[in-house]
Amino acid sequence: MTDDEIRSLVLEALAAIAPEADLGSLDPREDLREQLEIDSMDLLNLVIRVHERTGAEIPEADYPKLATLDSAVAYLAARLPRRGP
Amino acid sequence: MSEFRMPSLGADMDYGTVLEWRVRPGDRVRRGDVIVLVDTDKAEIEVEIWEGGVVERILVEPGQKVPVGTVLATLQPDAQAPAAPEPRTTPAPAPVAAAPPAPEPPAPAPPGTPAGREPARTRATPLARRLAAELGVELARTEGTGPGGAVTADDVRRAAGAPAPARPEPAERAEPAEVPRAALSPERVAAMRRRIAAGMERSKREIPHYYLETQIDLSRTLAWLSTENLRRPVTDRLLLAALQLRAVARAAAELPALSGHWVEGGFRPGAGVHVGIVIALRGGGLLVPTLRDADRLDAGELMRALREVTGRARRGTLRGADVSEATITVTNLGDTGVETVLGVIHPPQVALVGFGRVTERPWAEAGVLGVRPVVTASLSADHRASDGQRGARFLALVARTLQNPGQA
Numbered sequence: 001m002t003d004d005e006i007r008s009l010v011l012e013a014l015a016a017i018a019p020e021a022d023l024g025s026l027d028p029r030e031d032l033r034e035q036l037e038i039d040s041m042d043l044l045n046l047v048i049r050v051h052e053r054t055g056a057e058i059p060e061a062d063y064p065k066l067a068t069l070d071s072a073v074a075y076l077a078a079r080l081p082r083r084g085p
Numbered sequence: 086m087s088e089f090r091m092p093s094l095g096a097d098m099d100y101g102t103v104l105e106w107r108v109r110p111g112d113r114v115r116r117g118d119v120i121v122l123v124d125t126d127k128a129e130i131e132v133e134i135w136e137g138g139v140v141e142r143i144l145v146e147p148g149q150k151v152p153v154g155t156v157l158a159t160l161q162p163d164a165q166a167p168a169a170p171e172p173r174t175t176p177a178p179a180p181v182a183a184a185p186p187a188p189e190p191p192a193p194a195p196p197g198t199p200a201g202r203e204p205a206r207t208r209a210t211p212l213a214r215r216l217a218a219e220l221g222v223e224l225a226r227t228e229g230t231g232p233g234g235a236v237t238a239d240d241v242r243r244a245a246g247a248p249a250p251a252r253p254e255p256a257e258r259a260e261p262a263e264v265p266r267a268a269l270s271p272e273r274v275a276a277m278r279r280r281i282a283a284g285m286e287r288s289k290r291e292i293p294h295y296y297l298e299t300q301i302d303l304s305r306t307l308a309w310l311s312t313e314n315l316r317r318p319v320t321d322r323l324l325l326a327a328l329q330l331r332a333v334a335r336a337a338a339e340l341p342a343l344s345g346h347w348v349e350g351g352f353r354p355g356a357g358v359h360v361g362i363v364i365a366l367r368g369g370g371l372l373v374p375t376l377r378d379a380d381r382l383d384a385g386e387l388m389r390a391l392r393e394v395t396g397r398a399r400r401g402t403l404r405g406a407d408v409s410e411a412t413i414t415v416t417n418l419g420d421t422g423v424e425t426v427l428g429v430i431h432p433p434q435v436a437l438v439g440f441g442r443v444t445e446r447p448w449a450e451a452g453v454l455g456v457r458p459v460v461t462a463s464l465s466a467d468h469r470a471s472d473g474q475r476g477a478r479f480l481a482l483v484a485r486t487l488q489n490p491g492q493a
Contacts, residue, residue: 040419061311
């Protein structure tokens with residue numbers, strides 16, 4: 001997957017978890033939990049959704065790497081198989 | 086024939102509005118199927134039926150507000166499964182669902198052509214009916230493409246010349262769980278605020294609260310949790326909240342003095358441990374769905390139930406069984422960063438247990454100072470129903486169970 005694909009996948013998952021949130025004004029470098037009022041149940045649902053879409057198993061120990069949109073994309077990009085050359 | 090009535094979904098409900106039928110006449114239903122969406126002012130609630138059979142007639146159309154007990158639909162019960170008693174997941178106080186009358190002799194009419202249905206009535210989905218009324222489309226003249234030739238919402242739109250929406254309507258999707266939607270309208274949030282206000286006023290007016298708190302070393306619990314989660318698939322992972330629920334439910338089963346209701350000047354122990362879970366909604370306000378018989382569930386089952394009910398609450402659509410009366414309530418503010426919550430009891434209950442954030446603390450044990458993850462558990466209890474001694478024992482039980490998550 002490309003970084004853009006991963007980014008839209010994460011945004012899609014966030015939209016499903018926090019449907020009333022304005023994702024357009026999300027700062028990709030700021031803490032997601034604080035911006036979207038995400039709690040541990042939401043975070044688990046995010047991890048489950050990403051898993052369902054990509055097969056990625058995100059261990060609990062890596063949850064801190066999902067803190068911001070940018071860090072989540074970087075983390076997933078490193079874990080998911082890249083497409084193309 | 087049996088009757089499906091507007092259930093009482095909470096002690097303070099007098100009326101309910103039918104929002105949407107999930108079944109049509111002729112449909113076969115099984116026990117536990119959600120058959121109608123009802124608005125109670127509190128929330129939209131998916132109401133289950135506790136009897137299997139074939140839906141005969143639908144008597145109350147969407148949009149109608151009717152008193153509790155009104156017959157909403159009639160059902161031809163399954164001949165081989167006569168009027169089963171309600172399962173224990175049914176709201177206890179409610180004259181819920183189809184009252185099991187003496188089964189009539191098997192009806193001559195085969196399923197699908199129930200006797201008494203008006204022959205002229207066009208088959209259509211509830212959403213289609215509503216839309217047809219809004220758009221001024223005559224259902225009888227609309228070509229139906231749904232199951233059995235039923236008129237669907239899209240058929241109505243086509244007939245009206247209106248474009249079909251890009252996304253299917255939530256009502257007609259197979260899995261409503263996947264529909265992202267803003268949970269609550271401003272009016273509903275305001276109504277919820279008033280209801281919370283009334284409940285909390287009553288609590289502080291009537292209930293002499295006492296408060297206890299204790300700090301619990303979670304080293305072993307968290308170690309167990311991460312080992313357990315390593316071997317569980319992502320979808321079955323546990324949260325600490327599930328273990329906390331388990332600890333409270335088991336303590337309540339062991340010490341029933343804190344789980345029940347204060348009614349008419351006396352304490353009435355709950356029949357079963359039914360735990361209310363405070364779920365904060367993103368738009369403000371909260372819902373407190375009930376997990377029935379929580380003491381009989383293991384951590385995995387509690388986690389699944391917690392995930393599902395949280396999802397339903399945040400979507401603003403609870404199930405009938407979710408809104409039955411709880412015997413004790415748990416609130417968890419661990420995600421917000423506060424260390425202690427001294428909660429307000431939900432009358433007529435007599436206790437509420439709160440959990441704060443897990444923090445690392447200096448901790449002395451056996452003369453050795455170390456750093457441990459620690460959570461503060463608190464108990465707000467009704468002094469009319471119990472004394473501090475009891476309350477302290479209760480919290481000690483919670484701590485012990487929480488520290489031994491692997492113990493059956």
